[in-house]
Amino acid sequence: MTDTASSSRSELLPGTLDMLILRTLVSEPLHGYGIAKHIEESSGGAFHVEQGSLYPALERLLGEGSVTGRWAKSPTGRRARYYTITASGRKRLEAKAADFERAVGAIARIMSEA
Amino acid sequence: MSRLGGFVHRVRVRLRPGASLREREEEARFHEEMETVELRAKASGARGAARLDPADLTPVRDKLPWIRALADHLHQDLGYAIRGLVRTPGFTVMVLLTLGLGVGANAAVFSVLDRVFWEAPPGVRNPDGVKRLYLHDSSRTTERGNPFVFPDFNYPEFSAVRDAAGSTGRMAAWVSSSEDTLRDGERELPVRTEYVSPDYFRVLGVHAAPGRLFAADERRIDVPARVVVISHGLWKRDFGLDPSVLGRTVEMDSAVYTIVGVTAGDFAGLDLSRTDVFLPLNDLPVPNQNGVPWYRSFGNFLQAVARLPAGADGRALATRATVAFRRMQPIKGFGADRASTTVLLGPILEAQGPEEQQPAIEISTRAAGVSLIVLLIACANVAGLLLVRASSRRREIAVRLALGISRARLTGQLLTESVLLGALSTVVALFVGGWGGGVLRRLVLPGVAWVRPGLDGPTVAFVLVAAVVVGLAAGLVPALHARRVGVGASLGSGPHHDASSRSALRSTLLVVQGALSVVLLVGAVLFVRSLRDVTNVRVGYDIDRLAYVMLLPGQGHPDPRLIEGAQETAARLRSAPGVSGVALASMPPMWGFRGTAIAVPGRDSIPGLPGGRGVVSNRVSPGFFQVTGTRILSGRAFEAGDTGVAVVTENMARVLWPGRDALGQCLIVGPKGTACTTVVGVSENVHQMGIIEDPQPQLFLPMEGCPGVSCTIVLRIDPNRWSSVTAPVVRDEVSRRLGHADVRVARLSDLLERQYRPWQLGAELFTAFGILALLVTMVGIYSVTAYAVAQRTHEMGVRIALGATLHDLLTLVVRERLRAVALGGAVGVALALAFGRLVASLLYGVTPRDPISIAAAVLVVIATGVIASLVPAWRAGHVDPVKALSTE
Numbered sequence A: 001m002t003d004t005a006s007s008s009r010s011e012l013l014p015g016t017l018d019m020l021i022l023r024t025l026v027s028e029p030l031h032g033y034g035i036a037k038h039i040e041e042s043s044g045g046a047f048h049v050e051q052g053s054l055y056p057a058l059e060r061l062l063g064e065g066s067v068t069g070r071w072a073k074s075p076t077g078r079r080a081r082y083y084t085i086t087a088s089g090r091k092r093l094e095a096k097a098a099d100f101e102r103a104v105g106a107i108a109r110i111m112s113e114a
Numbered sequence B: 001m002s003r004l005g006g007f008v009h010r011v012r013v014r015l016r017p018g019a020s021l022r023e024r025e026e027e028a029r030f031h032e033e034m035e036t037v038e039l040r041a042k043a044s045g046a047r048g049a050a051r052l053d054p055a056d057l058t059p060v061r062d063k064l065p066w067i068r069a070l071a072d073h074l075h076q077d078l079g080y081a082i083r084g085l086v087r088t089p090g091f092t093v094m095v096l097l098t099l100g101l102g103v104g105a106n107a108a109v110f111s112v113l114d115r116v117f118w119e120a121p122p123g124v125r126n127p128d129g130v131k132r133l134y135l136h137d138s139s140r141t142t143e144r145g146n147p148f149v150f151p152d153f154n155y156p157e158f159s160a161v162r163d164a165a166g167s168t169g170r171m172a173a174w175v176s177s178s179e180d181t182l183r184d185g186e187r188e189l190p191v192r193t194e195y196v197s198p199d200y201f202r203v204l205g206v207h208a209a210p211g212r213l214f215a216a217d218e219r220r221i222d223v224p225a226r227v228v229v230i231s232h233g234l235w236k237r238d239f240g241l242d243p244s245v246l247g248r249t250v251e252m253d254s255a256v257y258t259i260v261g262v263t264a265g266d267f268a269g270l271d272l273s274r275t276d277v278f279l280p281l282n283d284l285p286v287p288n289q290n291g292v293p294w295y296r297s298f299g300n301f302l303q304a305v306a307r308l309p310a311g312a313d314g315r316a317l318a319t320r321a322t323v324a325f326r327r328m329q330p331i332k333g334f335g336a337d338r339a340s341t342t343v344l345l346g347p348i349l350e351a352q353g354p355e356e357q358q359p360a361i362e363i364s365t366r367a368a369g370v371s372l373i374v375l376l377i378a379c380a381n382v383a384g385l386l387l388v389r390a391s392s393r394r395r396e397i398a399v400r401l402a403l404g405i406s407r408a409r410l411t412g413q414l415l416t417e418s419v420l421l422g423a424l425s426t427v428v429a430l431f432v433g434g435w436g437g438g439v440l441r442r443l444v445l446p447g448v449a450w451v452r453p454g455l456d457g458p459t460v461a462f463v464l465v466a467a468v469v470v471g472l473a474a475g476l477v478p479a480l481h482a483r484r485v486g487v488g489a490s491l492g493s494g495p496h497h498d499a500s501s502r503s504a505l506r507s508t509l510l511v512v513q514g515a516l517s518v519v520l521l522v523g524a525v526l527f528v529r530s531l532r533d534v535t536n537v538r539v540g541y542d543i544d545r546l547a548y549v550m551l552l553p554g555q556g557h558p559d560p561r562l563i564e565g566a567q568e569t570a571a572r573l574r575s576a577p578g579v580s581g582v583a584l585a586s587m588p589p590m591w592g593f594r595g596t597a598i599a600v601p602g603r604d605s606i607p608g609l610p611g612g613r614g615v616v617s618n619r620v621s622p623g624f625f626q627v628t629g630t631r632i633l634s635g636r637a638f639e640a641g642d643t644g645v646a647v648v649t650e651n652m653a654r655v656l657w658p659g660r661d662a663l664g665q666c667l668i669v670g671p672k673g674t675a676c677t678t679v680v681g682v683s684e685n686v687h688q689m690g691i692i693e694d695p696q697p698q699l700f701l702p703m704e705g706c707p708g709v710s711c712t713i714v715l716r717i718d719p720n721r722w723s724s725v726t727a728p729v730v731r732d733e734v735s736r737r738l739g740h741a742d743v744r745v746a747r748l749s750d751l752l753e754r755q756y757r758p759w760q761l762g763a764e765l766f767t768a769f770g771i772l773a774l775l776v777t778m779v780g781i782y783s784v785t786a787y788a789v790a791q792r793t794h795e796m797g798v799r800i801a802l803g804a805t806l807h808d809l810l811t812l813v814v815r816e817r818l819r820a821v822a823l824g825g826a827v828g829v830a831l832a833l834a835f836g837r838l839v840a841s842l843l844y845g846v847t848p849r850d851p852i853s854i855a856a857a858v859l860v861v862i863a864t865g866v867i868a869s870l871v872p873a874w875r876a877g878h879v880d881p882v883k884a885l886s887t888e
Helices: A003-007 A016-027 A032-042 A051-064 A087-112 B002-015 B017-043 B066-087 B089-118 B155-168 B200-204 B232-239 B315-327 B359-392 B394-402 B407-444 B457-482 B487-492 B500-535 B560-573 B624-628 B650-656 B722-738 B753-791 B793-801 B806-835 B851-877 B881-886
Strands: A067-073 A079-085 B130-141 B147-150 B170-184 B187-196 B208-211 B227-230 B249-252 B255-263 B277-280 B303-307 B341-346 B546-551 B579-585 B594-596 B615-620 B632-635 B645-649 B666-669 B676-683 B698-702 B711-717 B743-747
Touching: A016 A032, A016 A051, A016 A067, A016 A079, A016 A087, A032 A051, A032 A079, A032 B017, A051 A067, A051 A079, A051 B017, A079 A087, A079 B017, B017 B394, B066 B089, B066 B407, B089 B359, B089 B407, B089 B457, B089 B753, B130 B315, B155 B170, B155 B303, B155 B315, B170 B200, B187 B232, B200 B303, B227 B232, B232 B255, B315 B341, B359 B394, B359 B407, B359 B457, B359 B500, B359 B753, B394 B407, B407 B457, B407 B753, B500 B753, B500 B806, B500 B851, B546 B560, B546 B722, B560 B579, B560 B711, B560 B722, B579 B624, B624 B711, B645 B650, B645 B666, B650 B676, B666 B698, B711 B722, B722 B743, B753 B793, B753 B806, B753 B851, B793 B806, B793 B851, B793 B881, B806 B851
Parallel strands: B187 B277, B227 B255, B615 B698, B645 B676
Antiparallel strands: A067 A079, B130 B147, B130 B303, B130 B341, B170 B187, B170 B249, B170 B303, B208 B255, B227 B277, B249 B255, B546 B711, B546 B743, B579 B615, B579 B711, B594 B615, B632 B676, B645 B698, B666 B676
16 A cells, blocks of 8 residues: 555545445455455455445445444454345345446446547 | 344444444454554565455354355365466466376276276176185195196086085186187177186176077087177177177187177176187187097186185085095196195185286286375475475465464365365376376286276276375375464564474475385386396397297198298298398297107116106207307207207206216117217207296207208397398298298297296386386475575575675585485385385395495485476576565
């Protein structure tokens, strides 16, 4: 996370963080750090999720019932909160993903009108 | 559920806000700590080692059913292992090749041993209840000093034993399979035939499908039955499973047979070679000897088996059979000595029986030991490679531990990787095993027509199990080692602080490889030297320079045309290219002999000669000794026109006239009253049959031309021109003049090839496996040295900067490896000395403790060690000090 690296980082599009978190949790329950790490890794380092936006987003998702949180002992003996996607979370993810596809498609069309 | 979850959360937040705040703080702390761990890992300069794998972030999920968790883990571990292997293709290929070669070599040996030693002949019902019969003559031993046990009965013996057995066991006999030609209309099919007694199929529990097996009308041994049963294999291969084959007439050995049935299943006889066609014993085409049919005389060519009643151990049968056997009239000079002979029972598998095994079979058991050693070396090598790999991944492992992966899980992942490697190596192993098995079968048992050539089920199963087990075994050491990685130490320290236990472990693996390589190479050198010594044994003839045109004795009277043809051929061949001499002999030297009764005037008996049977003799033409290279020690060889003279071998001279000059002595050859035959020459001793034997005293008598039915043209040839130039000319000449006769053209060295085979086989097997072991060891030493050198780039840079020369650095690096290899050599010598007796009986002229062989093997292994470590050392010597020092 050197300075040169952060300059090439993109800002997340507004509203996509929830979707990315839900997408990440589809494959397996993770703790907050793991979620951030996964988003960063799978984007090839393009997105960096700051704690300041990650945990509020998780709170939001907990609040709407899209994820559940559970405290569990991590293998090193540390306690960490693991988030699991719920059935309604999956539905929401599908809806958000569809919206996103439409939006991206629209943007792409505009951009390609040279 | 999710609604409820959201509700619960909201309620909790509302009711106990303090608790939620504490939780948030704890969550934030955890997040920061994880980031710190990662930052530190990256900062300590791991070149890609700290790359995080998604599997690192796997949480504990105790809510999942355990089976799903397990499947999940396995899926992740496999993915992790595959990614890891793809990332390092060089390592992966090296391990796959090493394991594949090691396991494949064993599969090749297994595929031979399995059929020879363990797998009962296919198609036999309850094979444990079938016993082979043997005769044990306690008054004699074999040439190699083993009990004199043989499986050959003549028909009168077999009938007597069968009739005496009664309820203690039902017996059958057969004549082992041989090649023949089956004529089906226009077609000529090469087949293997076997002559069997009528009860054969019933005793073995083989059924017919379709048709019938031999029945009551085939019981009269003196009445030809002219019916055959074919194997299911032949029916499928050459008759396309055509049901109309029943009742069809075919021709074999100039007789017409009717096919009456097909055996069910895979049954192809009891011998190693498969049988395609079964004929009744009645039809055995053996001519009468002096008017006596074979089944009333002494043709000992029947093998016998017995089916024991359920629960019987066969002792009752053996007792009755022995009594019946001893009651029989002895046939003088032939078969077993009745009084000292016992009937023994052995397992259905010939190789498990009490008979002395042919050396090839014995050697194949040594091959198992040898290939196992190769596998051990491969295993040690892969363990070394995995260790090296684990070392270069220490930081990665430390990070993963810091991230919360459990040590058990980590071990599991590493083991998954090595098991995966093992599983992948089966591809290589199956290829090597299939190919090597074929080569080995041809090499060890060249005459055998295998029932199922190539890879069979048991061998494939063997490969699968062996590869995975070996992969697991090789992975165990590094995996257990990885458990001991300390999080803090590994993350904090630089690459040159190599754990000393780890490097000790790698050295130990090198010692093991070096030691085992030495053992194999000692074996190789011993067999190569045996082979050389055997080849150099003086047998009295120049083996390499002799070829024969043998007129095989036919039935009936001498054929004047044949004798004339032979003499003409001999004369013509004198000018054939590559032929430097031609002689005639009544028997081909070392390929047959006959006895002649002799007497010495004034002596009643001749000590040292087997009584009653005369001495070994051969009638030869003038020039014979020159052609064969047999040395005349005193006196002269035969000259044209010689009669009434003889040449005796040196040992014969010593037996007949001890302490006196044999030249000029009188011998009576033939019946009493015959005139003196004068000894005119003494030749060196000559062997009669074997390369390794005590030569019998032998008598040479002169002859002109060919004496009759049995005649051999002996050619002195140039061994380098034989196959390309001389042999075609000789064959052409023979077919032109002797085309109508039964003639065989062969080089003596080819005729004796079988005798050299044990040593040749030993030399080939040990050399092949030895080279394989050496290659694998070389790879092992190279990779370990290369790794160690890479780890010490920094140190090397410092040394060069301080003025160390290339020579200094080479010495430094090579000396370290050499210590391990030399220690390995010492251990290897100890092992070779300890296990030498396992091959002692198979050697010739050298003892397994031969110091020169052992020293040679150790030298080769040490030289290999030097070469393998010199390359990486050379690279270390050319390190750019500036670069090396700036890598930290």
